[in-house]
Amino acid sequence: MTDFLNDLNSIIWSNPLVYLCLGVGVYFSIRSRFLQIRHVPEMIRVMRHGESSPDGVSSFQALMISLAGRVGTGNIAGVATAIAFGGPGALFWMWAMAFLGASTSFVECTLGQIYKTRDPLTNEYRGGPAYYFSKALAHTKAAPFFKVYGLVFAAVTVLACGLLLPSVQSNSMAIAMSQAWGIADWAVAVGVVIVLAFVIIGGVKRIATFATIVVPFMAVLYILFALVVVFTNASQIPDVLRLIFASAFGIDSVFGSVVGAAVMWGVKRGIYSNEAGQGTGPHAAAAAEVSHPAKQGFVQAFAVYVDTLFVCSATGFLIISTGAYRVFEGESADGAVIAEGGLLPGGTDVGPTFVQIGFDSMWSGAGSTFVAVSLAFFCLTTIIAYYYMAETNLRFLMGKASTIYIGPLRSTLGANLTMLLQALILVSVAIGCVSTASEAWTLGDIGVGLMAWLNIIGILILQQPAFKALRDYEKQKKEGKDPIFDPVALGIVGATFWESYGRADDTREAATLAK
Numbered sequence: 001m002t003d004f005l006n007d008l009n010s011i012i013w014s015n016p017l018v019y020l021c022l023g024v025g026v027y028f029s030i031r032s033r034f035l036q037i038r039h040v041p042e043m044i045r046v047m048r049h050g051e052s053s054p055d056g057v058s059s060f061q062a063l064m065i066s067l068a069g070r071v072g073t074g075n076i077a078g079v080a081t082a083i084a085f086g087g088p089g090a091l092f093w094m095w096a097m098a099f100l101g102a103s104t105s106f107v108e109c110t111l112g113q114i115y116k117t118r119d120p121l122t123n124e125y126r127g128g129p130a131y132y133f134s135k136a137l138a139h140t141k142a143a144p145f146f147k148v149y150g151l152v153f154a155a156v157t158v159l160a161c162g163l164l165l166p167s168v169q170s171n172s173m174a175i176a177m178s179q180a181w182g183i184a185d186w187a188v189a190v191g192v193v194i195v196l197a198f199v200i201i202g203g204v205k206r207i208a209t210f211a212t213i214v215v216p217f218m219a220v221l222y223i224l225f226a227l228v229v230v231f232t233n234a235s236q237i238p239d240v241l242r243l244i245f246a247s248a249f250g251i252d253s254v255f256g257s258v259v260g261a262a263v264m265w266g267v268k269r270g271i272y273s274n275e276a277g278q279g280t281g282p283h284a285a286a287a288a289e290v291s292h293p294a295k296q297g298f299v300q301a302f303a304v305y306v307d308t309l310f311v312c313s314a315t316g317f318l319i320i321s322t323g324a325y326r327v328f329e330g331e332s333a334d335g336a337v338i339a340e341g342g343l344l345p346g347g348t349d350v351g352p353t354f355v356q357i358g359f360d361s362m363w364s365g366a367g368s369t370f371v372a373v374s375l376a377f378f379c380l381t382t383i384i385a386y387y388y389m390a391e392t393n394l395r396f397l398m399g400k401a402s403t404i405y406i407g408p409l410r411s412t413l414g415a416n417l418t419m420l421l422q423a424l425i426l427v428s429v430a431i432g433c434v435s436t437a438s439e440a441w442t443l444g445d446i447g448v449g450l451m452a453w454l455n456i457i458g459i460l461i462l463q464q465p466a467f468k469a470l471r472d473y474e475k476q477k478k479e480g481k482d483p484i485f486d487p488v489a490l491g492i493v494g495a496t497f498w499e500s501y502g503r504a505d506d507t508r509e510a511a512t513l514a515k
Contacts, residue, residue: 005442012449018267021277024456025100028107028463032470036102036301042477043302046295062288063299064215066281070307071219072382073172073352074273076375079315080354081441085331086265087255087339088240089247091316093266094273098308101276102301108459109300110466111136112282113293114487114495119395121414125497127286128389129279129455130154130396135494136462153279153454154393160447161280162390162424167432168444169379169386173372174433176352180372189433193426195380200387200422218377219311225370226314229362233321240320254339261331272448274307279455283389292483293498294473297466315355324358326350351437387425394421465492 029036047060082090108129115135116127134150137143174188230237246252248266250259275281281303285296319325323341326348330336333350344357352371359367394417404413432440459466468490476483487495 002439002442005439005446009442009445009449012446012453013264013268015264017449017453018264020456021097021104021267021271021452022100024277024460025097025104028103029100031463031467032103032106034103035106035298035470036099036305039298040302043298046290047299047302060299062284062296063303066284066300066303066385067215067219067306070273070275070281070303070382071215071311072273072378073169073375074269075307075311075378076315076355076371077172077175077351077437078269078273079312080319080325080352081350082265082269083316083319083325084328084333084350084354085258086262087247087258087327088243088316088320088325089245089249089255089259089262090266090269091313091320092244092248093263094270094308094312094316097267097270097276098274098304098312101270101274102304104456104459105274105276105281105304106294106297106301106470107463107466108277108279108455109281109285110293110297110469111459111462112286113288113290113296114465114469114485114492114498116286116497118497120400121395121412125287125289126392126395128157128283128392128396129458130157130393131286132282132462133458134396135496136465137494139493149454149458151397153451153458154396156447156450156454157279157393158390158397158421160451161386161393162421163428164443164447165386166383166425166428167435168440169382170429170432171435171437171440172352173375173379175349175437176356176368176372176375179353179356180368185434189430192380192383192429192433196383196387196426196429197422199380199384200425214377214381218374219306222374222378223310223314225359226318229359230314230317230321232362236321237317240317243320244316255327257329257338258327258331265331268445270308270312271452272444273312274304275448276304277456277459278448278452280385280389280451283392284385286392292469292473292476292485293466294469294483294485297469318358319354322358322361324354324361326354349437383425383429387422390421390425391418394418465490465495468492 047063079091079094082094111132112127112129115132116125117131118124119126130150130153133153134147137146170189170192173192174185177183177188178185243252247255247258248262250256255262271278281300285300288296288299290296320341323343326340326344327338328335329338343361344354348354348357352375356368356371359371361367363370395414398414398417401413405411406413406416469485472485472490473483485498487498
């Protein structure tokens with residue numbers, strides 16, 4: 001089974017997917033006239049001024065749900081893995097993926113807002129790739145194909161976010177806590193399952209509240225502490241930058257043999273970390289209460305920057321500047337060591353331990369504890385976000401059948417399957433704690449890769465409404481308006497939520513005028 005999963009992973013994460021991710025990022029950047037540069041001020045403004053409602057969360061809360069999914073073990077263990085198997089140059093390609101991926105994230109998250117709907121059980125906003133795949137071309141002859149395409153994506157997402165991806169997060173938590181405090185894996189599993197059960201059973205509002213409190217605090221704290229270590233080694237910064245760029249392009253002869261691996265691991269871990277193009281961001285984006293879909297597209301594009309340019313960069317600079325890295329040949333820890341920083345003891349496992357040893361170089365003992373605590377919060381929020389995405393796609397798969405009452409307790413089919421999903425994700429977390437890192441990451445990469453293939457191909461086909469929304473938003477802003485979305489006026493078909501949303505606004509306005 002292990003060999004089969006490794007072979008499957010190598011097929012999914014072959015060069016075509018890497019080139020597709022980079023190429024789509026370049027194309028969307030050009031078509032949007034590099035919105036990731038032009039609209040940074042607007043990204044920040046929209047994030048600060050968003051509003052919530054009984055049915056939707058604020059733009060900031062949606063950003064926090066999204067960052068909860070993005071900021072996790074990929075920002076710590078993932079960066080260490082990328083450097084170990086791709087050299088320091090992998091960090092450059094993570095930056096490149098973030099810059100280009102911001103435009104990809106805008107497209108997919110704007111589509112998520114355009115084609116969102118209401119949950120028949122909770123009345124909360126739901127959306128994501130499965131929704132826009134099934135709704136965007138529902139009026140065309142291609143409707144049956146894209147309906148099936150949406151169902152396939154939804155099923156893959158339930159599998160990935162409900163079973164494959166959570167184990168990676170819990171595995172890194174268990175490794176970090178064992179390194180810091182010697183806690184047994186099974187004890188970590190019990191503690192995490194108890195905390196997660198409390199949060200995820202509370203629904204999207206509790207998830208948003210939890211993420212809004214935890215994510216900003218831990219992300220800022222982690223970046224600050226990492227920067228303290230980096231600037232303590234300030235004399236190393238020029239050498240660190242030289243090493244990153246030389247390794248990325250094979251200028252340094254030592255890393256000439258891993259240039260291809262640097263691109264592969266930089267893109268792979270970049271997507272794993274910031275999730276641009278993977279199709280996870282649109283789920284959080286759709287939950288937001290905004291007057292125009294492009295607003296949440298901007299916010300989610302900014303989330304890519306926060307994740308990679310801030311958090312991942314802090315980790316990468318920490319590892320390289322302290323010498324807490326080791327680079328292996330053949331993209332495997334079993335390969336020959338071709339370079340190392342000199343700080344790691346022999347036999348150190350690839351993963352969060354690199355970062356813990358880097359912190360320990362300044363705060364002996366305390367560094368391991370800080371990373372373990374950081375990972376605990378990052379990974380918990382990421383698993384919670386995974387659950388939200390899995391639940392959203394489960395709702396899509398069930399459709400109106402979710403409201404059917406079954407069983408002796410007369411509970412709905414949706415409620416029963418939701419409880420089953422909650423149990424599945426808790427089991428996945430427990431298994432991840434006691435699995436090896438290699439097994440956990442292989443399963444996680446398979447989940448990310450499958451979602452990325454389906455989503456990127458899909459948004460290439462369905463991109464037009466997102467760019468119509470962008471142009472409309474820019475036009476209304478130039479006219480001095482707070483943009484309001486009208487899909488009918490833009491010729492966008494299938495945005496049924498926004499059509500009814502507009503009518504509801506007109507009704508309220510007419511009633512007000514009548515009074």
